[in-house]
Amino acid sequence: QIIFYEDRNFQGRSWECMSDCADFSSYLSRCHSFRVESGCFMAYDRPNYMGNQYFMRRGDYADYMSMWGWSDYIKSCRMIPQHRGQFRIRVYERENFQGQSHELMDDCDNFQDRFRMSDCQSCNVMDGHWLMYEQPHYRGRMMYFRPGEYRNFMNMGWSGSRFMSMRRITDSCY
Numbered sequence: 001q002i003i004f005y006e007d008r009n010f011q012g013r014s015w016e017c018m019s020d021c022a023d024f025s026s027y028l029s030r031c032h033s034f035r036v037e038s039g040c041f042m043a044y045d046r047p048n049y050m051g052n053q054y055f056m057r058r059g060d061y062a063d064y065m066s067m068w069g070w071s072d073y074i075k076s077c078r079m080i081p082q083h084r085g086q087f088r089i090r091v092y093e094r095e096n097f098q099g100q101s102h103e104l105m106d107d108c109d110n111f112q113d114r115f116r117m118s119d120c121q122s123c124n125v126m127d128g129h130w131l132m133y134e135q136p137h138y139r140g141r142m143m144y145f146r147p148g149e150y151r152n153f154m155n156m157g158w159s160g161s162r163f164m165s166m167r168r169i170t171d172s173c174y
Helices: 064-068 111-115
Strands: 002-007 011-017 033-036 040-046 050-056 059-061 076-080 088-094 098-104 122-127 130-135 139-145 148-150 165-168
Touching: 050 139
Parallel strands: none
Antiparallel strands: 002 011, 002 033, 033 059, 040 050, 040 076, 088 098, 088 122, 122 148, 130 139, 130 165
């Protein structure tokens, strides 16, 4: 469960959300703060789960725009279901499952150091939910991946940057 507020510090009109929402515009004209009361969510700065993303866990976000450095409001959000069991993903160096590939079942803080792989441009998530980061050691912009095939990250609104690290979204995130 997450509550969005029009103004900073949980002021103004609010809207409560308990699932995915592809476009906030019919509920709130803007969003400057929010409170995650349970679960984990991904926030997006464009409708339809596109654009910059940020992982949100339980807590208060009184002024997320300055905290994340965003210049635009949250426009959509996706609830991340809690996953129990194994994690498994196959990452590929190039789009369309081409080039060097590796299967992972745990976090990887640096693709280059661990696999001598300079980039990750496609993946197949078999089990679990994952976050990929554009810099080593889980830094920089991130993207959320749930089970499925991802042939080309550019089609998902990711532009120009590489993914250099990834981690599982585990029970400890909740």
